Amino acid sequence: MAATACGTGSGPGGRADGRTERVTSLTALDYYTDTTEHAHWGELLTGCGEKAGVAVEHRSVPAPSLVPTALRQASAGTLPDLLMLDNPDLQQFARSGVLAPLRAYGVRTDGFGAGILSAGTYRGEVYGLAPTVNTLALFYDKRALAEAGVPVPRTWDELRKAARATTRPGRYGLAVDADASFEATFQFLPFLWSNGGDERRLDDPRAVEALGLWTGLVRDGSVSRSVLTWNQADVHEQFLGGRAAMMVNGPWRIPALDAAEDLDWGVVPLPVPRAGDALVTPLGGEVWTVPRNDSEARRRKAAEVLACLNGPASMLALADWHHTVPSRPDVAGRY
Structure with missing residues (x-):
């Protein structure tokens, strides 16, 4: 599935040859092939892209295909500007060096639940943020x-x-x-x-x-x-x-x-082995990342969009649409 979010304006950035690079579009890859989910994320990417002054080309592939697709792209140097990963997969990509640390691009990571933030962290650096989380x-x-x-x-x-x-x-x-x-x-x-x-x-x-x-x-x-x-x-x-x-x-x-x-x-809640036992469930949720590419300007624009996706308005919209929980406790308290 694919959809293009129409953005306006452009963004300046530095190039290796010293000239100014104007970024007017970005690409995003996820596994939200469900028609409703794809439309919801397309809407958010559209809005966040407009705020950053870019158009976002949104592509979704089936969930089992996402990691193999991203690994092939990483090998070929063709990763998208924004890549969604299921949180257990983040460390594999961060370890390989293909993701940019988010704080280096001005993305704020304070206020997120500690466990949620750890899911997007590798060796002390935050490489991915999840707007909302879920369980079973x-x-x-x-x-x-x-x-x-x-x-x-x-x-x-x-x-x-x-x-x-x-x-x-x-x-x-x-x-x-x-x-x-x-x-x-x-x-x-x-x-x-x-x-x-x-x-x-x-x-x-x-x-x-x-x-x-x-x-x-x-x-x-x-x-x-x-x-x-x-x-x-x-x-x-x-x-x-x-x-x-x-x-x-x-x-x-x-x-x-x-x-x-x-x-x-x-x-x-899921049944437990015996009455009185504590239920222990995994923390589900996908993180958005900024892959490394040869354009500093594109990475900065992608980071702007990512920050918007993880802002309070986006968190609340996703929570309302999908009945998930905002990743920031202060925002979750308003849901």
Whole structure:
């Protein structure tokens, strides 16, 4: 998907030959291929581009393709002026030296939550900022659970019972993302961590028990074997289409769920192993970065746009659109 944000004016900057370089356009790459998300980000990039006096050419590629695409571009020296990365991927790019430190270009990083800021930091330098953050929850079909006579699950045992009770021909009890991708890792981590497991010790009994929860649900038919090929968008479609009574997913799905006329849905924290256990979930969210290129002027303009994307107005707009949480506590308090 691609869209061009129309900007006005131009920006001066230095060139290696001493002449003034005028920057009138920038490029941006992300993985927001969903029509609504792409439009939302296009709107923000348009507005921030106009404030910086540039047009922003906005391109989105499928999530699994983003990192391979960016790595090829880094090798060829053709990275965009603005690159969005899922926060776990930032350190790989920062370590390779292809990202510019944001503070060097006047981007303010004060006021962000400490954990959120650390996600965009490598060896003490901030290379990426996330306007908002998110995590995962359990979405459920109120009618399906009521008809099965089961409560909304709060523990793993209750989840097993509810998934089994709501499974029927044409509908599974639960949908999760279990494909070979970062999205599946993101979905499994809350179950692993909440059980005291560690992703560096997958042979630990607590990790084995967490995986056993998922595999057991597949074996008893409460979860489709097709989850091995589903991403989070597929999980959402299963739930939206009535083919799953519950799903693990994020708040960015809420606008589409609200628009579904025949679905009476609810959402609760993910179930924990045992009553009273603490729920531990990962911090989700994408960071925007400024790749290094041979134009200082382009980097400075890109930094202006990035700062705008991470400003209070943008944070609040994204939070309202996607039901995410602004990355600055003072802004989150106004949401």
